Amino acid sequence: MAATAAGPEVVLSADAAGPQWSCSVWEPLSGAVITTYRGSSCGSRGLCLLNGEYLLGAQLGKNCISVWEIQRKDQLQQKIICPGVVNCLTASPNGLYVTAGIGDSIYLWEVCSGNLLIVLHRHYQDLTCLRFTDDSSHFVSGGKDNLVLVWNLYSVLQVDFVRTPEPRHVWTRHTLPVTDIHCGIGGPLARVATASLDQTVKLWGIPSGELLMSVLFDVGIMAVTLDPCEYYLFCGGNDGSIFQVNLFAGPVQRERNFQVDKESSYVFTGHRNRVTCLSVSMDGSLLLSGSHDETAKLWDIQSKQCLRTVNHKGPVTNAFLTTAPANMLNPDCKPSVSLPKFSRHMSTSEAAEGDEAGAITLSLQRGKQDVSESCLARAEELYQVMCAATDKQLLGDGENTRVRVAELEDEVKTLKKINRDLYDFSVQILTKQT
């Protein structure tokens, strides 16, 4: 829905400052703030758009997820209470599933029913990052136990009571906690970039499960992203610099200039503290970075200049570029699916109880709430119309009524006669038998 009605690109950024403004949406080129969503502050890698209709934010250090309807700016729509502190959160691009890293386990909810489908206990320590591939077929999780796991969504969802679901790949080559993950384009054939405190960024291939490349830096890397063409790898360092790694080799240069300042052509300098998040625009020309120095910066990738600095009131925890969902700009729109209550426990026990609990509530594509309301209303209306008709008939002119009463009385008489006959007949049969 939202993808088809792709609007201009906007920046969503959130900080961990205070209660008054949690997430702001601004236009990248002018820096004009379009809208803000108020609520409590949002944890790192805990902000995501669900189907272009809802905005989910994991609250910092609390065990709940706040949900905004994207067109209602100011008011918090609902809160999803989770079993533990939510470390990271993401929604699948097709809008069907929501996963959250809670403690050392991954929770997976189905959006349409709100059922908790599965809890995966495979990490040994807290999760730091969860990402879906662009076709929602796989998701990748990284944790403080240095592990990166690649899960095939559908094999995870296949209910098998004998064995617990296994990840498709287990990547163990990082030696310190994993800080960020980026999934490239290509669904199951995508490449995954992972960043870690061990000062490396590693590039993996999902199809082969092999480590393709490892880049060793001087500082721990906190954020990583690829541009849409996957020509460049951007790595946000612990010290505030953003490194650009070209994933291609230039032609061999026969002539070399004497003293070219190489460093400057590969590093974006400007942040004073840890870079927490990075994002590249759809056309690959703009780079957005958020940092602990309470600013988000917008960079021109080609010239490595800072185009705009947006000040926040606290460390920026989330910032990403996205196409503006249609609902965001039009306050009259309503989400097509209402968000059900997310369950806190696995639904398998309920499903075992009986078919009633296992039933699926179908909701049609076009605005379930509207449809259901209108259906009820229409039924009511119909009922009223019918009632009115009969009332009119009943309470109409007197002559008609009298005739009708007579007819009815006749009918009652015949019915009584039939009843009597039936009674006599049955009594006869019964007495004969005994």
Add this chain to the structure above:
Amino acid sequence: NTYIRLSHGERGKMSKKRKRQDDFQKVKLKVGKKKPKSDNATNTNFKTQAVHVPEQLKTDASLPTNNRKLNVKDLLTQLHHYNSGVKQSALTGLKDLVSQHPSVITSHLSNILSDVSAVFTDKDPTVRAAAVRLLHFLAPRISGEQMAPFYPLVSAHLSSAMTHIVEGIQEDALKVLDVLLEHYPELLTESSNVLLKNFVELISHQKFSKEMKAGGKTSSWILSINPNRHITSQQWRLNVLTRLKKFLQTVVEGLSHSVENEAIFETDDRTGSEYMSTLEVNWEQYINGQQQIQLYEHSGSQPCIGVGTEDGLSSIENLKAFIKTLVPLLLDCWVEASPSQLVAPIPGNLLEPEAMMLMMQVLSIIQLLWKLMHQQDETQKLESWLRNQYLNDFKNHFIRNFPYSVMETLKPKKKDGTKKEKQGAAVLNGADHILALNLALCQVMVLLTNTSTVHLDTEWLEQIRKFVTESLSDGRKLSSHQLSGLLMVVWRLVLIQRNRGASEELLRAVYTQYQQQGLTLSVRTLLLHFFSGLYLREKSSNLLISRSKLLTRWLAGLPLQLAQLGSRNPLLSAQLINVIHAAAARANKELLQSLQSNVYRLYDPQDGTLVLLPSDMQHCLVQLVYFLPCISPELLSCLSRCCTMGRLSSKLATCLIRILHTRSSFGGWTTSLQDSVVKDVDYFSFLFSTLTGFSGDELAWLQNSNSNPHVRQTQFSPVRLYVTDLDQFVHHWTLTEVVCHCLSSIPSRIQCCDILQSAICKHLVGVNLLPDSTAGSVLTAVSQLIDPAFIPNECLLKFLASCCYSLLYFILTLEKNKMNDCLCRDLLWSSCLTALIHIPRLLRLMLQGVKVNGSSQEELPVIAQVLRLLLKQAQLRQHMVANAALLQQVIQDITNCKTGDGQEQWLTELHYWFSISITARPRGTTSLPVTY
């Protein structure tokens, strides 16, 4: 060769008369007297001599010749001679020739090979032996590629020899096969189907079709016994099976494309597979253009060309058929070798050494067949097929008398010491062999079971388990080969077993091995791999071992072992560190506790493991700090000393500081406060002591060393400077930069400044003699951190001012010709400058400190130069103008105090710069009196 025989004869002449008389004379023979010689006796009193002509007299220059001047053609023709002696000498001659002229091989290879291989089937054993010797000599000199085109021919002759009707030829064919196996394994495997059939035929013959029909289920091949052989049929089978095993071994290795390490315990992919080459990029090298990234070269597994031969053992049907043929034969061999066949009243599990060897070969061939099966696609199916087919046979034959032991054939006859020793060695050797046999049996049997069928096999698995446990825990030192075999069995048993107690018992047995002292590195490595593999798999498979107490105990023992190991064995340490790192990352409680208790031994700055090991392991240990559950102040002081003492490289030290920063509450990494393992106070003191770069003891020691040649002193500042050497200076400066960065990322700047100020006042102000790097670092840190809202106290400012002046003085008096000091001078200068710019009142205090009087004659030029340089700086102009009066006073003093006549150069320059920078300002302040 030519023989000339010379003979001599003599014959006496006799008269007719006498002759006639003598003709009938009776000769009387008497006892005791010699019998007279008869007249017609031949006198054998001559000698013969053979004239040998071994060499041709002619010399042929066209072809190289051997010692006998025979060329290749002559020799090869002689090979077709009917006489075996000639053939043999031709073969030896050929060997001679080839050793003298290696070029002959390449030029006449086809002729040589075709003729020599034809002799494989020669009737005469000496000729065959010579042919084998020649082949042995030739093989290393002919490469596989050279051999390949002639190989079908050689192979045909070999097959013909193997299937020859004469036993001797068959036996020698095996020797030929040995040579070929050694040098051309890849060629042999190509023609494996023919050779395998030959092998089978060597020890058996096919039944006739009638018998086959009658036999029904039994296989069509039966073992053959040939009474004509001069060795027993058992020996013969042993010979054949040994070769068959070798051959299968090469086939297995050829198919798997890589030499399989025997002790792979399916650990996780920490090391990665060998097929993929990962691109390792170092950022520094990358930006310097030394490394290029070509990602598509590294984008996936490289294609591997499949083995094209379908007729060999690579197809499932062929393999199955071969197994069906071979395994019954092997079982028959086993049965005949097994002692229950013998009538002698010996217990069923005692073996003759020879029988034992045979059984060993049988088992290892079955193992190889198993490996071949594993290279097929449908391993599961094949496994269950094999199990159904042969499990009962195996149980009947193999397990019945298990475990086997060797019969002692040697009897103690002589009391000679050496003999005894020999015998002991033999017995020991025998024990090793028997262990190997039993082990192979275990391996074969264990392969036949899996998780789904384990409940059916409990009784014989119990036997195997008992054997393994006993042989592991009887206290003997096992070689790495034996141990790897045992561990493979244990590994499989533990993985498939559901019985927790039994697994625990097995693990305990392995652990007792592990606890032995003085194990060789390979054995220790093996055990480590075993345990770590087991531990790393704990979540991936639903094992019962995840909560195994033994595994936990093993893990908890690791940190202590690492600490005790020190620097004695870096390889072993690396393995230990890897396991500890993995377990720490998985937040294993027991390991972390044990690590915590051993942490001081590991990170001791003097003789801890950290400072003793090579740098890549140091890196791992530094990263391990991240996972420590609690970092105490004592540990922090240890770490700080490690950083500053230079035992860690600058890179590692910065890495360590950053990790600690991440773990502190300022790192912004952990969300909740109680998660931070470092207390803020301790963290600050760590940063400060790292910033200082020298411990309190060292500073105190410096104070006492008055007569140090490296001390610089100036009259106008109480701070004397100790000149550190360049390496230390650079190291310290790198650390300073990191510490400053860490301090600057702390949110509340003013408090941070306050803490720094009190620390400096407490620890450094009283010190008179400071290292130059320390003074510079402190200046840099304060100037970077200082906040406009923070007002530094008098004490700090005075200290900084005197530091600053001392440093400036030091820079200017440094020998200028030294290249190395350039860097150091620049760094110090920039630190002084930033301090003067950013810290208010510092310049004033410094100028106030300069109290020029007559006694400081030789320092005057230096002061003048300092002032001139400062006046030159545009950024400082604001401060200079503010302190213009003071500055003027100082300059006045200098001018007054200067003795000697005439305007000196430096003084003129000073006046000039003062005039243009202060007086000639665009917005000149009126309050300034202009004197010059």
